[in-house]
Amino acid sequence: MRRLPVPILCAGLGLLVVLLAGLSLMAGRVWVPFSVWASYGQDPRWAIIFELRIPRTVLGVLVGMALGVSGAALQGYTRNPLADPGVLGISSMAALGGVLSLYFGLAVDSPWILPALAIGGAWLGVIVLLLLAGSTSSVVTFVLAGVVLQSVATAATALALNLAPTPWAVNEIVNWLLGSLADRSIEDLKIAAPFIVAGVAILLTTGRALDALTLGETGAASLGVDLRRERLVLTAGVALAVGASVAVTGAIGFVGLVVPHLVRPLVGSRPGPLLLPSALAGAALVLAADIVVRLTPSAAEVKLGVAMAAIGGPFFLFLLARMRRRLA
Amino acid sequence: MTEPLAASEISVRLGGRAILDGLSVRLAPGQVICIVGPNGAGKSTLMSCLAGLRRPDRGAALLGEAPVLSLTPRKRARRIGFLPQTPEIAWAVEAETLVSLGRIPYVGAGGLGVEGHAAVERAMRMTDVTGLAHRTVDTLSGGERARVLIARALAGDPEWLLADEPLAGLDPGHQIDACDLFRRLALEGRGVVMTLHDLGMALRVADRVLVLADGGLIADGQPLAALSPEVIRRAYGVEARLLDGAHGPVLELVGRHGG
Numbered sequence: 001m002r003r004l005p006v007p008i009l010c011a012g013l014g015l016l017v018v019l020l021a022g023l024s025l026m027a028g029r030v031w032v033p034f035s036v037w038a039s040y041g042q043d044p045r046w047a048i049i050f051e052l053r054i055p056r057t058v059l060g061v062l063v064g065m066a067l068g069v070s071g072a073a074l075q076g077y078t079r080n081p082l083a084d085p086g087v088l089g090i091s092s093m094a095a096l097g098g099v100l101s102l103y104f105g106l107a108v109d110s111p112w113i114l115p116a117l118a119i120g121g122a123w124l125g126v127i128v129l130l131l132l133a134g135s136t137s138s139v140v141t142f143v144l145a146g147v148v149l150q151s152v153a154t155a156a157t158a159l160a161l162n163l164a165p166t167p168w169a170v171n172e173i174v175n176w177l178l179g180s181l182a183d184r185s186i187e188d189l190k191i192a193a194p195f196i197v198a199g200v201a202i203l204l205t206t207g208r209a210l211d212a213l214t215l216g217e218t219g220a221a222s223l224g225v226d227l228r229r230e231r232l233v234l235t236a237g238v239a240l241a242v243g244a245s246v247a248v249t250g251a252i253g254f255v256g257l258v259v260p261h262l263v264r265p266l267v268g269s270r271p272g273p274l275l276l277p278s279a280l281a282g283a284a285l286v287l288a289a290d291i292v293v294r295l296t297p298s299a300a301e302v303k304l305g306v307a308m309a310a311i312g313g314p315f316f317l318f319l320l321a322r323m324r325r326r327l328a
Numbered sequence: 329m330t331e332p333l334a335a336s337e338i339s340v341r342l343g344g345r346a347i348l349d350g351l352s353v354r355l356a357p358g359q360v361i362c363i364v365g366p367n368g369a370g371k372s373t374l375m376s377c378l379a380g381l382r383r384p385d386r387g388a389a390l391l392g393e394a395p396v397l398s399l400t401p402r403k404r405a406r407r408i409g410f411l412p413q414t415p416e417i418a419w420a421v422e423a424e425t426l427v428s429l430g431r432i433p434y435v436g437a438g439g440l441g442v443e444g445h446a447a448v449e450r451a452m453r454m455t456d457v458t459g460l461a462h463r464t465v466d467t468l469s470g471g472e473r474a475r476v477l478i479a480r481a482l483a484g485d486p487e488w489l490l491a492d493e494p495l496a497g498l499d500p501g502h503q504i505d506a507c508d509l510f511r512r513l514a515l516e517g518r519g520v521v522m523t524l525h526d527l528g529m530a531l532r533v534a535d536r537v538l539v540l541a542d543g544g545l546i547a548d549g550q551p552l553a554a555l556s557p558e559v560i561r562r563a564y565g566v567e568a569r570l571l572d573g574a575h576g577p578v579l580e581l582v583g584r585h586g587g
Contacts (some may be wrong), residue, residue, distance in 0.1 A: 041355040078420070079416075079418035135361075208432060208435075211432060212429060212430060212432050213418065214417060214418050214419050214421065214426070214429060215412075215415065215417065215418075215429060215480070216412070216415070216416030216418060218381065218410075218412040218416075219412055219415065219416065220374075220409035221381050221401075222379060222381060222405060222408075222409070222412070223405050223430070223433055223484075224402040224403075224404060224405030224406070224432065224433040225401065225432070228399050264419075268421040268422060268425055269421045269425075269464070270421055270425055272420070284377050316391045321369065
């Protein structure tokens with residue numbers, strides 16, 4: 001495929017994000033035309049925009065960026081095109097942190113507890129993953145390590161549900177786990193945004209190291225890349241971005257898998273220049289999916305996490321099939 | 329000017345076995361230096377110590393007077409280029425992109441700059457891969473890929489080029505081309521060190537041969553002296569004879585010692 005200059009690609013994707021964000025402010029069960037903006041609070045739909053749609057849209061952009069850039073960075077670091085925070089169980093570990101804080105009722109004490117535990121869970125997840133997979137870049141080892149992590153986190157989450165004191169607690173946990181941008185408040189946004197922005201910013205600095213890792217760990221080291229430092233930077237960035245995202249929206253999978261794949265051919269497969277476009281394309285994908293979810297005529301709104309899984313699952317299978325054909 | 333590279337009393341133990349045992353050697357630039365020795369003799373270990381990629385258990389690699397490991401990774405990478413034995417290329421990037429990765433010690437995530445582009449172009453010309461510039465690496469043959477990887481190491485314009493088995497997988501024509509290239513680099517005043525399995529090739533291209541066995545050097549010197557039948561018997565357990573060929577001495581491997 002023809003390669004695009006990265007600035008042009010980013011400008012195009014940025015424009016797409018702006019357009020989708022505009023649409024996201026207007027679209028929903030109640031259509032809010034742009035003219036309401038000019039009513040300065042006179043129109044009752046003013047509240048819909050400021051109380052519901054703005055937090056939802058901004059959160060969509062942030063979470064999409066976090067997941068897209070995390071997927072791109074993880075794929076670059078592991079040299080594995082199937083790496084993704086969701087597939088590798090990092091989101092599940094973050095979700096487990098969140099579930100534990102809900103289960104023990106810690107989240108009531110302070111709004112910071114849940115995100116802190118989710119970030120902690122994500123961090124633990126990335127570290128365990130890198131340890132389990134070791135320094136090998138074998139695709140199989142990595143995906144297996146992710147499967148292990150995923151199972152353990154899911155089992156522990158199930159245990160918490162199993163032992164939950166009341167049906168309401170179960171309801172709260174399950175609803176949160178399904179992953180959604182709906183009805184998030186400005187407060188949620190204020191808590192998550194700094195961590196997500198920090199995580200994304202950290203990950204965007206890893207481009208040079210990820211490029212060097214194209215030549216493997218020895219190759220990268222011979223090019224003057226400090227691998228231990230980069231590993232720390234990467235785990236911190238992914239933990240902050242994914243942990244804080246999961247904390248406010250629950251688990252939304254497959255964004256980090258799908259997005260870098262679509263963008264990679266456009267940047268000539270280099271992992272460094274892939275980062276920023278992946279962040280932007282992630283934001284666009286989450287916004288678009290969230291708009292579709294809102295407009296779906298069903299009794300209860302389909303959860304975004306569920307919708308993404310419905311798109312992402314088949315995509316993952318398609319990737320596997322294509323890899324198998326190439327290896328055969 | 330290129331400073332000499334040296335190993336000072338380097339010891340490395342791996343899995344309870346002494347791979348290198350107090351090895352010292354001083355390498356001068358301007359020569360093609362070949363390291364030979366049986367499998368597991370520690371050739372690659374020595375190379376990675378010299379390149380500053382492995383910290384020896386004892387001793388140190390020195391560039392000039394300074395330990396290689398005392399340089400910042402970036403500075404070290406500018407001065408010592410390294411070609412790993414089993415090169416990995418993770419993504420299907422274009423050949424030119426791959427070569428430009430060699431400039432990473434010089435640039436950030438941004439552009440290469442005029443100097444960088446010139447260095448990439450020069451490296452690709454030297455290894456005769458200019459015509460492959462816009463092919464993705466997964467479509468290249470093994471030999472083409474090996475040349476692109478050599479270009480990658482040269483793009484960094486290193487004072488020292490350490491190449492671990494650079495001729496493996498190359499056909500005889502490209503082996504000779506690669507050796508001619510290493511010769512030219514040495515003539516430019518750079519230091520060139522490579523490990524080899526082909527003793528005949530070592531005899532042909534090296535200015536100096538180091539024979540590594542049992543954790544240390546068992547021979548070091550001009551190719552004819554270092555690759556004597558006694559040394560080869562001791563290192564490999566193989567009987568060899570030096571014959572007078574029309575174009576210089578030829579090494580004939582007769583068979584297993586005592587076999």
